[in-house]
Amino acid sequence: xxxxxxxxxxxxxPGQRVTISCVGSNSNIGTNYVHWYQLPPGTAPKLLIxxxxxxxxxxxxxxxASKSGTSASLAISGLRSEDEADYFCAAWxxxxxxxxxxxxxKLTVL
Amino acid sequence: xxxxxESGGGLVKPGGSLRLSCAASGFRFSDYYMSWIRQAPGxxxxxxxxxSGSRGRIxxxxxxxxxxxxxxxxxxxxLYLQMNSLRAxxxxxxYCARGGYFYELDPWGQGTLVTVSS
Numbered sequence: 001x002x003x004x005x006x007x008x009x010x011x012x013x014p015g016q017r018v019t020i021s022c023v024g025s026n027s028n029i030g031t032n033y034v035h036w037y038q039l040p041p042g043t044a045p046k047l048l049i050x051x052x053x054x055x056x057x058x059x060x061x062x063x064x065a066s067k068s069g070t071s072a073s074l075a076i077s078g079l080r081s082e083d084e085a086d087y088f089c090a091a092w093x094x095x096x097x098x099x100x101x102x103x104x105x106k107l108t109v110l
Numbered sequence: 111x112x113x114x115x116e117s118g119g120g121l122v123k124p125g126g127s128l129r130l131s132c133a134a135s136g137f138r139f140s141d142y143y144m145s146w147i148r149q150a151p152g153x154x155x156x157x158x159x160x161x162s163g164s165r166g167r168i169x170x171x172x173x174x175x176x177x178x179x180x181x182x183x184x185x186x187x188x189l190y191l192q193m194n195s196l197r198a199x200x201x202x203x204x205y206c207a208r209g210g211y212f213y214e215l216d217p218w219g220q221g222t223l224v225t226v227s228s
Binding site for chain 2: 037043045047051096098100101102103104
């Protein structure tokens with residue numbers, strides 16, 4: 001099963017800004033919404049960004065996202081230790097007729 | 111509040127069966143698509159299946175088609191995943207989540223671990 005392409009890891013120090021990319025194709029990111037999920041260690045996955053750039057209530061505005069063409073990116077500013085988690089992008093895939101996930105990016109706060 | 115709680119995971123031998131359940135609360139269950147997603151050890155997330163609120167639309171990932179069956183009981187606010195002919199590669203944490211058809215998945219349950227091993 002194909003996946004959306006994310007860097008396997010990212011890191012930053014407290015207070016820094018980090019970005020995570022997500023590359024897809026016309027059958028997914030190019031034509032459909034992108035969502036981002038956060039998986040902190042040992043806890044349930046959490047919706048972080050939906051429909052390209054929308055933050056659910058309760059998600060700090062340190063988290064932002066954008067989409068352009070067949071790529072998307074998540075930005076985290078003012079990095080905090082509690083941001084250490086796995087981050088996954090996702091988009092509906094017209095070929096799969098289902099949600100397609102990125103391979104995930106492990107964010108380490110140094 | 112909106113909550114999803116999975117159960118039914120465990121250790122099963124290759125070729126065996128297992129039925130997962132997901133109890134939903136805090137929202138009108140019958141109004142929503144529901145999905146199962148899994149994460150194998152050290153791997154990313156993989157969508158498994160979704161079902162519409164009315165059960166009229168069901169879809170599976172190719173990797174589980176013909177072996178897994180998704181169902182729901184709207185009277186009991188429950189989602190199920192019947193898993194047959196299990197393989198080692200089905201070993202994963204299985205999450206249920208609200209949504210999944212075109213739009214975002216939110217919320218997710220805490221997951222239930224399925225281990226397929228002899």
